[in-house]
Amino acid sequence: MQTCLVELKEGEKGKVKISENELVFKGSFKVRMKTEKLVIHHSASGNNTTIQDIHSWHLANGWIGIGYHYVIYADGTVYRGRPEWAIGAHAYQDATHEANSDGIGICLIGNFTLASPSSDQMESLIGLVFNIWQRYPNIRVIGHKDVMATACPGELFPWTELYTKLANGVIDVVLEKWMIEGGQAALRELADKGLVNNPGNWSSEDKLAEYVPAYLLWMMMIRLANYKEG
Numbered sequence: 001m002q003t004c005l006v007e008l009k010e011g012e013k014g015k016v017k018i019s020e021n022e023l024v025f026k027g028s029f030k031v032r033m034k035t036e037k038l039v040i041h042h043s044a045s046g047n048n049t050t051i052q053d054i055h056s057w058h059l060a061n062g063w064i065g066i067g068y069h070y071v072i073y074a075d076g077t078v079y080r081g082r083p084e085w086a087i088g089a090h091a092y093q094d095a096t097h098e099a100n101s102d103g104i105g106i107c108l109i110g111n112f113t114l115a116s117p118s119s120d121q122m123e124s125l126i127g128l129v130f131n132i133w134q135r136y137p138n139i140r141v142i143g144h145k146d147v148m149a150t151a152c153p154g155e156l157f158p159w160t161e162l163y164t165k166l167a168n169g170v171i172d173v174v175l176e177k178w179m180i181e182g183g184q185a186a187l188r189e190l191a192d193k194g195l196v197n198n199p200g201n202w203s204s205e206d207k208l209a210e211y212v213p214a215y216l217l218w219m220m221m222i223r224l225a226n227y228k229e230g
Contacts (some may be wrong), residue, residue: 016127018070019079023055027064029086034102037140038129039091040109042117042153047074048111051081062091070128076120078128081107084135086224091147099147104132104139112154122158126165180200 043049055066065079067089073079082088090105099105106128108121117125128142141162144152 016078016124016130016131016133019077021050021051021079021081023038023065023081025065025082026059029064029083031085032087032101033043034103035139036098037142039099039103039105039142039144039147040125040153040157041068041090041105041144042072042112042157043107043109044111044113044142044154045109051079054107055081058089059154067100068107070104072106072108072121072124072128074109074118074121076118076124078124081105084132089098091144099144104136108153112156113151114154116156116157116158122161122165126162126169129166130169155171193224 028173045053051066051071056073058066068081069084069086069088069090071079071081081108084104088100088103088105089163090107091099091103106125108117108125110117110121133139143157144150
């Protein structure tokens with residue numbers, strides 16, 4: 001098996017490594033025309049289950065191969081199944097339940113009716129969601145149970161934890177972007193007023209980054225620019 005690691009750039013929310021497998025599919029993929037949701041599954045099997053096991057099971061179903069786009073092991077390792085752009089085979093679908101034709105399927109190894117996902121799995125899942133959101137911004141994250149009468153991904157899957165961390169991550173990204181952009185605009189204004197020397201040194205953040213968190217630096221700049229003598 002050959003493994004290729006794809007890593008997000010430093011500083012991006014949701015840094016994750018994705019391992020590529022040389023899975024042999026028996027047929028060709030169809031391109032998914034729309035992407036509106038992420039569907040979370042569990043394998044409902046032991047923690048030693050591999051992506052090759054799932055691939056074999058799905059081949060035995062008469063499918064072209066694994067129906068999930070991503071598989072996350074208990075140790076947090078993320079493997080790619082089907083190409084992300086392809087229609088999946090991971091959830092029942094009829095006229096009123098869209099899931100395969102408009103969704104990306106993510107399967108976490110384990111049986112979450114018996115035990116919760118590992119902390120490594122949840123960390124990788126959160127990173128993977130942010131990774132995918134870079135291409136499909138803020139599509140819904142749901143469970144297999146939301147599109148089919150099933151318990152998947154299990155009663156012990158920590159939905160509250162997942163949604164809370166995703167929401168906090170979105171807020172962090174928005175605030176960081178707002179503070180940096182606002183701070184840089186304030187820095188230009190202060191430089192125009194002659195109140196800051198060598199603004200290039202400040203905008204690089206190298207001067208104070210070791211001592212002051214970046215968001216505090218830019219917040220200070222905004223307050224200075226808005227300061228008016230009484």
